[in-house]
Amino acid sequence: MSTALSTPVLVAAFALLLIVAVLSVRWLAAVDERNVFGRLGTPLLFGAWVLVFWEASMRAFDVPRVLLPAPSLIAQSLANGIGVLAGDFAQTVLHSALIGLVAGCTLGFVTGVLIDRSPFLQRGLLPLAALASTVPLVGIAPIMVMWFGFDWHSKAAVVVVMTFFPMLVNTLAGLAESGHMERDLMRSYGAGYWRTLVALRIPVALPFIFNALKINSTLAMIGAIVAEFFGSPVAGLGFRISTEAARLNMGLVWAAIVVAAVAGSLLYGLLGWVERRATFWHPSIRTTAGAVQNATGR
Amino acid sequence: MTLSAPAPLPSPALAVEVHGASVVYPAAEHPVTALRDVSLAISEGEFISLIGPSGCGKTTLLRVIADLEQLTAGSVRVNGLSAHDARLARAYGYVFQAPALFPWRTVLANVCLPLQIHGVDKARARTVALEQLAKVGLTGFEGKYPWQLSGGMQQRVSIARALGFEPKLLMMDEPFGALDEITRDRLNEQLLQLWRADAGRRTIVFVTHSIPEAVFLSSRIVVMSPRPGRIAEVIESTLPAERSLDIRDTAAFTELAHRVRMALQGGHGSHGGH
Amino acid sequence: MAATEVPGKRGSGLGAAWHRVAPVLTVLAVVLVAWHAAAVWLNAPQVIERTLSSQPGWSALDLVRLTLSMDRPVLPAPHQIALDLFDSVFGWPLDSPRNLLFHAAVTSSATLLGFAMGTALGALLAVAIVHSRTLERSLFPWVIASQTVPVLAIAPIVIVILGSMGMTGTFPKAIISMYLCFFPVAVALVKGLRSPGVLELELLHTYAASKTNTFWMLRVPASLPFLFPALRVGIAAGLVGAIVGELPTGAQAGLGARLLTGSYYGNTVQIWSALVMSALLGLVLTGCVALVERGVTPGGRR
Numbered sequence: 001m002s003t004a005l006s007t008p009v010l011v012a013a014f015a016l017l018l019i020v021a022v023l024s025v026r027w028l029a030a031v032d033e034r035n036v037f038g039r040l041g042t043p044l045l046f047g048a049w050v051l052v053f054w055e056a057s058m059r060a061f062d063v064p065r066v067l068l069p070a071p072s073l074i075a076q077s078l079a080n081g082i083g084v085l086a087g088d089f090a091q092t093v094l095h096s097a098l099i100g101l102v103a104g105c106t107l108g109f110v111t112g113v114l115i116d117r118s119p120f121l122q123r124g125l126l127p128l129a130a131l132a133s134t135v136p137l138v139g140i141a142p143i144m145v146m147w148f149g150f151d152w153h154s155k156a157a158v159v160v161v162m163t164f165f166p167m168l169v170n171t172l173a174g175l176a177e178s179g180h181m182e183r184d185l186m187r188s189y190g191a192g193y194w195r196t197l198v199a200l201r202i203p204v205a206l207p208f209i210f211n212a213l214k215i216n217s218t219l220a221m222i223g224a225i226v227a228e229f230f231g232s233p234v235a236g237l238g239f240r241i242s243t244e245a246a247r248l249n250m251g252l253v254w255a256a257i258v259v260a261a262v263a264g265s266l267l268y269g270l271l272g273w274v275e276r277r278a279t280f281w282h283p284s285i286r287t288t289a290g291a292v293q294n295a296t297g298r
Numbered sequence: 299m300t301l302s303a304p305a306p307l308p309s310p311a312l313a314v315e316v317h318g319a320s321v322v323y324p325a326a327e328h329p330v331t332a333l334r335d336v337s338l339a340i341s342e343g344e345f346i347s348l349i350g351p352s353g354c355g356k357t358t359l360l361r362v363i364a365d366l367e368q369l370t371a372g373s374v375r376v377n378g379l380s381a382h383d384a385r386l387a388r389a390y391g392y393v394f395q396a397p398a399l400f401p402w403r404t405v406l407a408n409v410c411l412p413l414q415i416h417g418v419d420k421a422r423a424r425t426v427a428l429e430q431l432a433k434v435g436l437t438g439f440e441g442k443y444p445w446q447l448s449g450g451m452q453q454r455v456s457i458a459r460a461l462g463f464e465p466k467l468l469m470m471d472e473p474f475g476a477l478d479e480i481t482r483d484r485l486n487e488q489l490l491q492l493w494r495a496d497a498g499r500r501t502i503v504f505v506t507h508s509i510p511e512a513v514f515l516s517s518r519i520v521v522m523s524p525r526p527g528r529i530a531e532v533i534e535s536t537l538p539a540e541r542s543l544d545i546r547d548t549a550a551f552t553e554l555a556h557r558v559r560m561a562l563q564g565g566h567g568s569h570g571g572h
Numbered sequence: 573m574a575a576t577e578v579p580g581k582r583g584s585g586l587g588a589a590w591h592r593v594a595p596v597l598t599v600l601a602v603v604l605v606a607w608h609a610a611a612v613w614l615n616a617p618q619v620i621e622r623t624l625s626s627q628p629g630w631s632a633l634d635l636v637r638l639t640l641s642m643d644r645p646v647l648p649a650p651h652q653i654a655l656d657l658f659d660s661v662f663g664w665p666l667d668s669p670r671n672l673l674f675h676a677a678v679t680s681s682a683t684l685l686g687f688a689m690g691t692a693l694g695a696l697l698a699v700a701i702v703h704s705r706t707l708e709r710s711l712f713p714w715v716i717a718s719q720t721v722p723v724l725a726i727a728p729i730v731i732v733i734l735g736s737m738g739m740t741g742t743f744p745k746a747i748i749s750m751y752l753c754f755f756p757v758a759v760a761l762v763k764g765l766r767s768p769g770v771l772e773l774e775l776l777h778t779y780a781a782s783k784t785n786t787f788w789m790l791r792v793p794a795s796l797p798f799l800f801p802a803l804r805v806g807i808a809a810g811l812v813g814a815i816v817g818e819l820p821t822g823a824q825a826g827l828g829a830r831l832l833t834g835s836y837y838g839n840t841v842q843i844w845s846a847l848v849m850s851a852l853l854g855l856v857l858t859g860c861v862a863l864v865e866r867g868v869t870p871g872g873r874r
């Protein structure tokens with residue numbers, strides 16, 4: 001089909017398609033902001049057109065599959081390789097990323113609560129946290145492999161280290177957030193440190209904790225996948241991507257990437273949903289202005 | 299309980315006794331004397347207003363009585379106990395300048411908060427909370443969240459919360475300062491009704507910036523002056539116990555307000571620097 | 573315990589500096605002690621098995637001495653890493669593959685190139701999005717959503733594809749870095765360029781200012797406080813991208829390559845040195861951005 005049409009006809013066809021695409025997206029974008037159909041529909045339509053052009057270009061211009069397979073080919077590889085990819089998903093996402101995320105965030109949170117009463121330790125640890133954020137922590141992967149072996153444990157260890165500091169910093173910031181007046185109120189009730197922590201300071205800290213959780217979910221996925229680039233047994237999304245890329249088996253590589261991308265967005269979306277239920281009272285969740293700010297990144 | 303009778307009354311129980319209280323904050327250059335040698339005796343059933351310009355120590359005095367600040371010198375006794383013991387014995391309710399409600403709790407849950415902290419069981423706490431909400435006229439709003447209420451309603455919830463233990467002593471730190479005048483008037487009236495409803499058993503100590511508010515509400519007005527914080531003058535109210543908002547247009551009211559204003563200016567002018 | 577703030581300040585100058593530095597030094601000291609202890613503990617089994625079992629009557633001091641100076645320790649002692657770094661940096665000419673600075677230069681060149689491209693692209697896209705409602709509604713949601721996606725997973729593909737097109741070396745790594753810098757910069761700049769309030773915009777409207785004027789005189793300065801934190805995040809991410817880019821095809825030069833070869837040959841000290849050098853590089857790069865920020869922002873603080 002690709003070489004059957006002559007070049008001027010192809011170019012004209014593409015130009016026409018482009019005009020239609022642009023006009024349709026512009027029309028939808030001009031729809032009122034409060035209209036959900038317009039708000040959700042515009043990026044989706046845009047994405048759909050990108051897929052259409054991608055597919056059409058691959059077929060029309062006969063681009064070598066090595067570079068960029070067509071969406072249809074990726075879908076096919078996804079279907080064919082579903083068994084293998086499911087195993088990879090379990091290894092990377094369920095084991096390395098999720099377990100590492102839970103462990104790292106718990107550790108960060110507990111440490112934050114423990115040093116809440118010691119400004120000295122806070123002043124000691126916070127610069128260390130700032131340092132850790134500028135350092136490529138994924139580099140510890142080979143060391144973790146040496147200590148914990150090739151399996152998912154070493155990758156989870158990398159994730160723990162990567163997620164510890166953001167959670168620590170945000171926990172401390174959140175615990176400091178409760179107002180003087182509210183703390184005086186608890187004091188006037190004779191409430192002790194732990195009672196005040198549970199009834200007041202932790203609820204106030206929740207928006208910060210969820211902020212860290214969302215950041216950490218992305219870091220966990222990255223950490224788990226990249227740690228596998230350093231060496232992994234026979235399963236895992238990162239392993240699949242790097243080995244199949246070396247074999248130029250692009251369909252499967254892109255299929256693995258799609259799985260990773262979907263997993264990452266689903267995890268983030270799930271955390272966002274929980275956040276909205278748990279911090280329903282916070283202005284960033286309950287007002288539309290705040291919600292937009294929240295979504296576009298604090 | 300009328301205060302217009304000039305004849306000496308048998309001394310009633312003292313709700314609050316302050317003797318020679320001083321509060322000094324250490325600072326690099328000049329220590330700040332928030333309170334210097336303040337003495338005050340408040341009888342049970344009085345409505346005392348503390349009024350004065352910024353820095354006169356009225357809020358500090360209130361917080362000292364509530365055990366939210368420490369004295370540098372002197373003593374405070376609340377119902378015969380030290381301030382610390384009184385706080386732990388839940389002898390008073392405290393209302394702040396802002397409602398300080400927890401946004402993740404419903405109105406009912408907010409009023410239940412102090413009861414919950416002291417281990418009152420859920421059912422009883424709920425009953426008490428509903429009673430207090432009824433007293434401030436907020437029946438029907440139990441399930442709402444604080445941000446769904448207006449500023450005045452939020453402050454009323456905060457008062458209902460302070461009443462939870464039926465404390466004999468209620469301390470209020472400029473509770474209506476952030477509200478508009480119309481709401482303020484209504485809340486002033488409601489507060490007086492609340493006070494009178496307990497027939498002389500409830501003592502209220504009220505900090506304010508507003509002369510009309512102090513004159514309207516109080517049985518006794520304590521005028522304070524700054525630098526260092528101290529009591530300038532104590533004025534007994536000449537107004538009858540039964541008051542409505544109309545009393546603000548009477549001559550007696552104007553005269554009393556004038557006396558308070560003079561006392562404020564006098565205190566202000568006489569401090570003459572360090 | 574006063575619940576209010578106590579007015580007054582601590583001693584200035586030396587006292588304040590010590591106040592800030594003492595906790596960090598304490599934590600570092602604790603870390604160093606714990607490290608040495610851990611090194612002795614983790615290396616002990618191997619030392620005992622290989623060396624000491626053939627030597628009767630060895631003491632704890634022997635154990636400590638040997639565990640802290642192994643060739644291929646499970647956990648190298650801090651001084652071993654420091655020595656290795658020192659040797660590598662000062663003991664070899666700068667263009668020798670035995671010198672870690674050589675590798676650091678390779679990695680940082682890719683990082684900086686990618687950072688420059690990513691920032692430029694991110695800025696262009698942000699400007700376009702701020703001025704075009706269509707782009708804002710159709711493209712920007714994807715940019716935000718992409719932040720939840722592990723972008724680094726694409727690294728091997730980029731290397732392989734560009735390699736098959738004949739491009740090797742710095743450029744493919746820079747592409748990966750560019751991709752990682754692009755998103756935080758774009759999102760932060762959109763937020764920053766849109767940050768001026770209605771009041772400021774109406775003020776310029778009364779001056780009959782053109783869109784270009786408004787852009788350069790109001791939006792750009794207002795966006796700087798948003799831009800610089802994103803630049804710091806971007807350059808750190810770009811560094812990770814460059815390092816990861818060195819992994820898939822077994823590159824010979826660069827800090828990522830050093831990490832990989834160290835792990836293949838079980839050369840622990842080499843891995844740790846490369847790691848420390850990466851950390852230092854990260855600090856230097858982020859520090860440079862911070863310096864630029866201080867120079868550009870009036871008054872130094874937002």
